[in-house]
Amino acid sequence: MCDQGSAALEFILVGLLLLVPLVYLVLALGSIQGQSLGAEAGARHAARAIATAADARDASERTDRVIGSVIDEYGLDPDAVEVSLECRPAAAGCPAAGATVVVTVRTTVTLPFVPSVLGLDRIASIPVEATAVQKVSRVWGSG
Numbered sequence: 818m819c820d821q822g823s824a825a826l827e828f829i830l831v832g833l834l835l836l837v838p839l840v841y842l843v844l845a846l847g848s849i850q851g852q853s854l855g856a857e858a859g860a861r862h863a864a865r866a867i868a869t870a871a872d873a874r875d876a877s878e879r880t881d882r883v884i885g886s887v888i889d890e891y892g893l894d895p896d897a898v899e900v901s902l903e904c905r906p907a908a909a910g911c912p913a914a915g916a917t918v919v920v921t922v923r924t925t926v927t928l929p930f931v932p933s934v935l936g937l938d939r940i941a942s943i944p945v946e947a948t949a950v951q952k953v954s955r956v957w958g959s960g
Contacts, residue, residue, distance in 0.1 A: 841929070841930075844929045844930075845928050845929060848926055848928070848929055849926050849943055849945070851891060851892070852891065852893060852924060852926040852945050853945050853947070854891065855887055855888075855890070855891025855892070855893050855924070856893075856898075856922045856923070856924055856945050856946065856947035857922075857947040857949075858887050858890075858891065859883065859884055859887035859888075859891075859893075859898070859900070859922040859947070860920045860921060860922040860947040860948055860949035861947075861949040862883045862887065863880045863883045863884060863900065863920045863922070863949070864918055864919075864920040864949040864950065864951035865949075865951055866879035866880055866882075866883045867879065867880055867902070867912050867918050867920065867951065867953070868912075868918055868951040868952065868953045868954070868957075870912075870957075872957075873910065873912065876912055880900070880902075880920075884898065884900055884922075893924055894924065894925075897924045897925045898922065898923070898924045899922070899923040899924070900920065900921070900922050900923075901920070901921045901923075902918065902919070902920055902921075903918075903919040903921070904916040904917065904918055904919070905917045905919060912953050912957070913953065913957070914953060914954065914955050914956060914957040915953060915954075915955040915957070916952075916953050917950055917951070917952050917953070918950070918951050918952075918953055919948060919949075919950050920948070920949050920950075920951075921946060921947070921948045922946070922947050922948075923944065923945070923946045924944075924945050924946075925942040925943065925944050925945065926942060926943045926944075926945055927941065927942045928941045928942070928943070
């Protein structure tokens, strides 16, 4: 008995069935990792900018510039980025001298090649969040 088949065709078919999902997985994980790094960089640099600012107005301006720069650098969606600021212990004015500033940056990552038909892009999005903590000087804002 002689088996006659086309091993090349079987190899190509099985190769494609395994390769396409693997390539998509690499693209999706790369996109998620890039957005995660952007959120982390935004939180870390914003917390540092607030802690080293001269006063509250300067801190606000610096934070806006830092977040804008991170959005451009990492290709984040400006509409999906949310930045929250919290001080510990809670003070009347945040940021405040001697407080610990907690900056949280949230965004969502839409998986690659997902169409926006019927809201599929919203369903196939992954939330990403990063938090950074920085101690503010006790003499902050008195200069």
